[in-house]
Amino acid sequence: MNEPGDQASPPSREPPAPYSWVWLFVSAAVVWADMVTKEWASEVLTLYRPRAVYDWLNLTLAHNYGAAFSFLSDAGGWQRWFFTVLASVISLALIVWVLRLPRREWRTGLALALVIGGAIGNLVDRIQYGYVVDFIDVHYAGWHWPAFNVADSAITGGVILLLLDALLQTLRHRKLKS
Structure with missing residues (x-):
């Protein structure tokens, strides 16, 4: 315990805001949007048959048994539970x-909320079906990005926001040091 003449103790960490629960609401909204769009895609689209929307965008129902970019999709089934536990x-x-x-x-909170919502959205699919429902197919000049979904978009957006926030914090600290 510090006495009145002692040096000041390090600043205490700011307590969490009561509104931190808002981030879980954002995550739940992402899960809801993901589930609704996957349900729609599963009802309206035919598996692996593209439906053109724009010159660069198709809606194509796909089942991804692996992780991002279909990583380990043909691994024999064990990956379902591995990715379920990991997620x-x-x-x-x-x-x-x-x-x-x-x-x-708040930027970190929003970024994490997006990642959480996306991870849980894909987790629900993996538990329920054994695969993740993908349906967004972006392409150009015969080259197709791997099919993805709303959950994947939220995860990507959240990670980009986390990286931008880290960059801003680094720049801010450098500015304070100089």
Whole structure:
């Protein structure tokens, strides 16, 4: 314990804001949007048959048994449970992180909320079907990006926001040092 003449103790971490639960609402909205669009795609689209929307965009129902870019999709079935456990552990860790965020770290909160929602959206598919439903097919000049979904878009957006936030914080710290 510091006495009145002692040096000041390091600043305490700002307590989490009560509104941290808002980030879980954002995550739930992402899960809902993902589930609704996947349900729609599964009802309206035919498996692996593209439906042109624009010159660069098709809607193509696909079942992804692997991870991003169909990684390990032909691994024989064990990957379903591996990715289920991995996504569950990561989602729980991110939920704990987002609930402990101080109010001023709203960009991090939004980014984590997007990643959590996307991870849970794909996790629901993996548990329910054994695969993830993808249906967005972006292409150009015969080259197709791997099919993806709303959950994948949220994860990508969240990761990009996390990287931008880290870059901004680094620049801010450098500016303060100079």
